Amino acid sequence: MITLTINGRHIDVEDGTSLLEAAKTAGIHIPTLCHYPGLPAHAVCRMCLVEIEGTQNPQPACRTLAKDGDVVTTDSEALTAFRKADAEWLLARHPNDCMRCEVNGACQLQRLVHENQWEERWPKTPAGAVTASEELSCDHTSPSIWRDLSKCIECGLCAEVCGDSVQNQNVIGFANRGFDRRPVTVFDVPLSQTNCISCGQCTLVCPVGALIEAPHWHEVLRTLDAHRRVSVVQVAPATRIAISEEFGLESGTVSTGRLINALRLLGFDYVFDTNFAADLTIMEEGTELLSRLEAGTELPLFTSCCPGWVNWVELNRPDLLPHLSTTKSPQQMHGAIAKRGRFARSLGPDFADGKAEPYVVSVMPCTAKKDEAQRPGVSGDVDHVLTTRELARMIRSRGIPFGALSEDGQFDSPLGESTGAAQIFGASGGVMEAMVRTAAHFKGVEHDLPLEWEALRGVREGVKTATIPGVGTVAVCNGIASAQRMLEDETWREDYVAIEVMACVGGCLGGGGEPKSMDPQILQKRAKAIYSVDAKAPRRRSYENADVQALYASELGAPNSPTAHHLLHTHYAA
Numbered sequence: 001m002i003t004l005t006i007n008g009r010h011i012d013v014e015d016g017t018s019l020l021e022a023a024k025t026a027g028i029h030i031p032t033l034c035h036y037p038g039l040p041a042h043a044v045c046r047m048c049l050v051e052i053e054g055t056q057n058p059q060p061a062c063r064t065l066a067k068d069g070d071v072v073t074t075d076s077e078a079l080t081a082f083r084k085a086d087a088e089w090l091l092a093r094h095p096n097d098c099m100r101c102e103v104n105g106a107c108q109l110q111r112l113v114h115e116n117q118w119e120e121r122w123p124k125t126p127a128g129a130v131t132a133s134e135e136l137s138c139d140h141t142s143p144s145i146w147r148d149l150s151k152c153i154e155c156g157l158c159a160e161v162c163g164d165s166v167q168n169q170n171v172i173g174f175a176n177r178g179f180d181r182r183p184v185t186v187f188d189v190p191l192s193q194t195n196c197i198s199c200g201q202c203t204l205v206c207p208v209g210a211l212i213e214a215p216h217w218h219e220v221l222r223t224l225d226a227h228r229r230v231s232v233v234q235v236a237p238a239t240r241i242a243i244s245e246e247f248g249l250e251s252g253t254v255s256t257g258r259l260i261n262a263l264r265l266l267g268f269d270y271v272f273d274t275n276f277a278a279d280l281t282i283m284e285e286g287t288e289l290l291s292r293l294e295a296g297t298e299l300p301l302f303t304s305c306c307p308g309w310v311n312w313v314e315l316n317r318p319d320l321l322p323h324l325s326t327t328k329s330p331q332q333m334h335g336a337i338a339k340r341g342r343f344a345r346s347l348g349p350d351f352a353d354g355k356a357e358p359y360v361v362s363v364m365p366c367t368a369k370k371d372e373a374q375r376p377g378v379s380g381d382v383d384h385v386l387t388t389r390e391l392a393r394m395i396r397s398r399g400i401p402f403g404a405l406s407e408d409g410q411f412d413s414p415l416g417e418s419t420g421a422a423q424i425f426g427a428s429g430g431v432m433e434a435m436v437r438t439a440a441h442f443k444g445v446e447h448d449l450p451l452e453w454e455a456l457r458g459v460r461e462g463v464k465t466a467t468i469p470g471v472g473t474v475a476v477c478n479g480i481a482s483a484q485r486m487l488e489d490e491t492w493r494e495d496y497v498a499i500e501v502m503a504c505v506g507g508c509l510g511g512g513g514e515p516k517s518m519d520p521q522i523l524q525k526r527a528k529a530i531y532s533v534d535a536k537a538p539r540r541r542s543y544e545n546a547d548v549q550a551l552y553a554s555e556l557g558a559p560n561s562p563t564a565h566h567l568l569h570t571h572y573a574a
């Protein structure tokens with residue numbers, strides 16, 4: 001323990017604590033723009049400069065470790081003046097675009113200005129003016145991620161998260177120095193021409209609106225308002241937890257019922273559950289695993305529900321494609337069933353004849369789901385994909401008091417029924433645990449095995465494994481970087497029968513479309529909530545889903561049947 005003084009207050013902190021963290025423990029706020037919990041501090045923005053007695057120049061609090069006996073000042077006149085000048089410089093270069101910016105209300109630069117009452121320093125732009133650089137600076141070529149370099153404040157967080165610190169993709173880096181410093185792709189080409197996997201982690205950490213998900217919520221609202229089509233929405237397992245954070249509810253609050261009620265108020269005709277299709281995925285993927293085990297071919301089986309991972313394989317290791325499960329992701333399965341199954345036919349003669357189809361929207365914690373919906377072989381299953389953040393904007397734009405809504409909302413039937421196994425899809429290891437539960441049933445060993453597989457749980461980056469008697473050893477790669485590390489050594493081919501890969505650390509609950517949070521414990525809180533839903537579920541194995549059983553009985557036949565293959569499986573591009 002060390003003791004220091006900040007603004008006259010004595011504070012005890014562990015050795016190795018930064019001044020920024022030390023101040024935070026005492027409730028002392030130091031402004032920051034380029035700091036993000038868990039990522040290395042580069043002290044680019046200079047907002048967090050503090051004075052330390054005996055040190056000649058102010059030091060960045062994010063990168064300076066607290067020392068025993070330090071006497072620190074965070075709020076001197078000189079510091080306040082410096083911060084103001086720094087903000088003025090940033091604002092002079094920043095487009096005055098807040099009214100229509102996608103991150104309006106969630107922008108760290110905007111927060112900083114309001115927090116410090118620097119509004120008068122924001123340059124006034126004539127109404128309707130568009131910054132000259134706008135056209136040149138915007139890159140809308142990716143189906144998932146939009147870039148606007150005119151809004152960039154050069155904090156470096158995007159390059160950090162895309163690079164070695166987290167995702168290990170290195171799609172974005174920095175070019176030039178000083179005034180011309182800016183984030184660029186390799187050879188400065190548009191994102192769609194890079195090896196970007198659309199994970200969206202860069203949009204999560206971007207403090208302003210320079211990197212955002214490709215927004216589709218305006219178009220969805222327009223379609224709902226027009227009332228020309230029967231509309232269907234499906235909701236991912238991770239979204240129902242994290243959306244609570246957007247409306248001031250405690251992190252880890254389960255908001256399934258509130259979310260359903262909000263979606264109905266927005267005007268969706270049917271509110272269904274992606275979890276229904278997650279159970280269906282397990283039936284298909286579990287059967288596929290057992291067939292491959294019997295045949296002894298294309299093992300281990302890689303899960304295919306994470307589009308960031310599928311993108312990575314196609315871009316970097318097409319030799320692995322035969323190992324990918326051919327089952328569509330739950331998002332795409334749900335869309336296919338909603339558009340072409342019995343539900344659609346029940347909507348009227350035009351739907352039964354295939355002349356009309358419902359308008360299908362999905363709400364996902366993931367930016368890569370946007371490009372998944374446009375993939376050859378599955379495009380058309382889902383019309384628009386919204387991230388959790390976009391849905392929150394949509395709800396706010398209609399003035400719906402989300403936090404005050406009742407938790408009594410219920411999904412529509414029959415594409416709304418699900419088990420606890422489907423809910424845990426939203427956490428790293430959940431798809432594999434769900435598959436193990438049903439594969440054990442198919443193999444007739446479920447009564448000898450536990451229902452919960454602790455070894456496969458947890459949000460820490462890395463590889464988790466478990467040996468399932470009667471099935472084999474399975475692995476879970478938590479984050480794309482851990483999969484890359486595992487693949488460096490060929491032993492994975494012999495060691496495992498099945499491998500789950502989720503591109504984002506934590507799984508979907510840490511997806512690039514989730515609410516932006518600076519809470520270092522956020523993934524743990526979301527995961528705890530996800531597992532609590534499973535623990536309380538009356539049915540916890542996918543094969544127990546009565547509506548999935550009915551779907552097989554009435555339409556699909558058996559898992560992996562030709563009809564099931566036609567509707568529920570896909571192919572990949574080498």
Ligand code: HC1
Nearest residue numbers: 236237238305330331366425508
């Ligand atoms: Fe996921 Fe999935 S779990 S991929 O993480 O298989 O996005 O939440 O919806 O499709 O069910 C995401 C989450 C999600 C699919 C399912």
Ligand code: SF4
Nearest residue numbers: 162196197199200202
């Ligand atoms: Fe990098 Fe992912 Fe952002 Fe693409 S979406 S630039 S891979 S962090």
